[in-house]
Amino acid sequence: MPLPFLTADRPFEAADDVALPFDDREHWRRPYRPGPWRVAAAALCLLLASYVLFAAVVIALTGSVSEAGVIFAVSLLVIAAALRLLRMGVWVSSRGVRQVNFFVTRTVTWNRVVAVRTAQQPVRWMGLPRTVQGQALTVVRRDRASEGPLSLLTTHGADFLARPEAFDRAADSVEAWADEYRRP
Template sequence: MPLPFLTADRALDEDGPAAGDASLPYEDPSRRRRPYRPGPWRIGGGALLLLLASYVLFSAMIIALAGSVPAAGICVGGAALVILCAVRLVRAGVWIDEKGLRLTGLFSATTVRWSQVAAIHTAQQPVRWLGLPRSVQGQAVLIELAEGGAPRVAFTDHGADFLGRPEAFVMAADAIEDRAARYR
């Protein structure tokens, strides 16, 4: 079963069969897609959340068999919330299409149209390690908006997708910069 939210945009790879092509043959070019594969930290976190949800669902079954259906319902609701968080965690990241960038986080999502983007570049700066409050020196892909203001951080090399994968970070940064140059 194909999982489109886990696939990378191979059309942006230079050595792929569709190099220079705007989309894969079976994809709609206007459909949002991620220009990189989710990293092992993001997939591992989602898997741990799903494991936790399975334990909570198993405990809900035991509680229901013991005769306390309302308490089992609370457990099922908690498990559904954990499953929702796991799905949101895996879907978090940068998504691109011909209209703009979609910066998706765990609890929020922001769309930036290509006409609003002044520049996209990579900068060396302190970044958060795996999204935690601890800062380390690293690289970040910054989106500068045409109307000014502080640049937005699209992703960093110490995030859940690129920690320990510097070549994937460079490829994703180049892909987004190329796409921005094409659509602006």
Template structure:
């Protein structure tokens, strides 16, 4: 099974500095960076929890409590769905536009409706918690002046302790925006 999220970093690691958009198919939605270690760790812990919940559902089913087993099985399925959604969160790009996937919702903005995608210095949330620290954020301005919340920050679960990955990701999203906004 091809792991499409690895191709962006491989293009940069191979020293292909002239390859700004390292994908062959620009119509497919792609995340231009790898998920960070904190995001993957949280998802792994949730999947570990789900395995214990599913094991308990099996034990409850063997004890002839089918209603309880189905409830616990449903809880296990919800935990697995949450882990997968956490892994899917982030910024995705394609020829059609930019997509910001959150835990509960997704916002898609066509490139034609954006006026600017840039990196700015501003207070950012640390790992998505209420505490803010000074950092960098990738922001997108829509035509008409409306601005989405920061797309990426250097203190989120993908880029905390990975400043070079943050720079590559923001540069890649800015290049996608520059190329497709002009069309």
């Protein structure tokens, strides 16, 4: 079963002449592949879900259907969490840029974007409260310019930890989308 949200639409090639090589630009797409940390965490969640599903079957065979239903529901929650974890990240289309977090999804249309730039700043390590010095791709919004930029991607996130070249490609790709569709 193909999972289109796991991969970028096509591999990055240095010889590409076109910054936005996609035919359907209305379709939301992630301009990078999910990192190994994110994929590993989702795989562990799915492994846990398989054990919980097996436990639900064993409980159902012992005769307690209501308890098996509860355990089955728990396994479905773990599967949904793993899929949401894989879906997290930055998505772009001709309509704007979308940041998908675990619980919240923010969409900023291109006409509300003032600037998209890479900045050297303290960033959160793997989404935890600890901060380290790194790079972040930030978006300055027209309606909330006084609040400061919104950080989209960081070099120390689950997708780009120890992969600086992947961060550079993803940041360049998002900046190319912004240059193409942002109105001054």
